[in-house]
Amino acid sequence: MANDLRTVVSELHNALSRNQFEAISELLSRGKRALLLQNALIPTPSTPAELIALAREVLELGALASIRQTDAPTFTRYYQQLQPFYDLERDSTNNAGAAAFQNSQRSKITGLYLLLLLSMGDSTSFHTVLEGLVEEASLKGKSVEDDPFIKYPVELERNLMEGSYDKVWRETNSERVPSEEFALFSNVLVGTIRSEIADCSEKAYPSLPISNAKNLLFLESEGAVIEFAQQRGWVLRDGRIYFPVEPESAARSEKDILVASGTIIENAIGYARELETIV
Template identity: 40%
Template sequence: MAPQQLVKDYNSLKRAFDSQPSNLKKCGELLTRLKLVLSSAGLLPVLTTPNPNIEDLVVVRDILEIGAFWSIRSKDVPSFDRYFSQLQTLYTDYRHVSILPPSPREHPLLGLNLIRLLTQNRIADFHTTLEALRPLPDSAAENPYIAHPVAVERWLMEGSYSKVWSARGEAPAEEYRFFVDSLMGTIRNEIASCEELAYDSLPLKDAATLLFFTNRNELITFAQQRGWQVNLMEESITFLKKDEEKIAIPKAKLIAANLAYARELEQIV
């Protein structure tokens, strides 16, 4: 079994993570320390061994799972990617040989990984990953953690952005909202670009509806970031049109070149 200090830090990590709210600073400190200890003990990176110690593997998995959730709560997506890539070995290789008992955090994290792929516009990777999950006992249609990102992807492809917005309130776990908010940021910028081309100005209320803003101050901040003119007296937003670039055409040179080319053709004939 793992050293006594590892067990002590592991139990402290669980208490810090399960507290309401989670003590993110303490979790970060303990995770850093625990990863060093696990590396020294040869338990990280996770490797498939002929006769693994089940108790050690469960501890490693719990630490990595807490690390993945901690990353999202800390809004650190690259950190989530690193934790999840290590968890994949435990979720796939060890499952097939029935070594590890199932983890209650597995499906929530698998779903978070799917919606993370959507926020990064990695649609091909999303479908490849989803297909790899099909053999699981709980299918995408039956498991809410998998069904949620599947529905979000379908609504994105349909352009049903209002349903994507509603998906925030229907998220099966709090961490999902972080990625849905990220998606909405991308969607808002796409809608804003269309508004700039389609309208000269819009009432603040209409702009808020189109951009899915429920907070007036958030709309005004977004408008200022886009360089829009906000008139609070008239309750309107004016979109600044970019002047079309004028391209100077060297007419004289083109005519001279065409005449020279014509003369060359005459000489050939």
């Protein structure tokens, strides 16, 4: 049975490297059935170290495959299934136990989960997970930011709390993104931020030049701005975007609009001070 699992793990690695998701799905089913027959889907201290390592690796590869498919619910389930394995890893104090976790991707999977929570706006769960990591690291005389997989979402969250959306955008487009999987969730996070900025812009401005909206929304081209505007139902005319006017906002004076605009830009979009006057 262990030989079968080793074969499944090897084939999973190959299929994942080629993004062969149909093959991955079949291999994961085979692997989980084999683990179920050996009562290894939930490990115990008495579970053989080799079986723990194989079981953990099957679930980790499943988690990474779900991210490649941007399937957040499935990734979350794999993350939860992995926690008993990671609990054993954290509590392992002898060499025999530690051998089962030599190739663990715990920090990568955990960092990805933190990034997912950020993209969902779940600050409470983010800090709950992070507090446990901080406590564990401190007991070892380390910092969570010593680990690049954990440091990345922590820095993004810090920038979000400061309203430094420009820093978030630069980080998600830099070479410091830890892996391909992080880049996928980073794109989701930037999309969430872009929607929030769009919501604020609708309330703050009667209209914006398309050229300035490109910078404001972190889009690559004016063509991308036009596509985004059409998706939100904005009116495009004479090189400007005109936002829908709600009855209650129509009565606001120009002074009110300018004050609201200044507040949003200063507090939420720090980089906008570098732009031209856009109202």
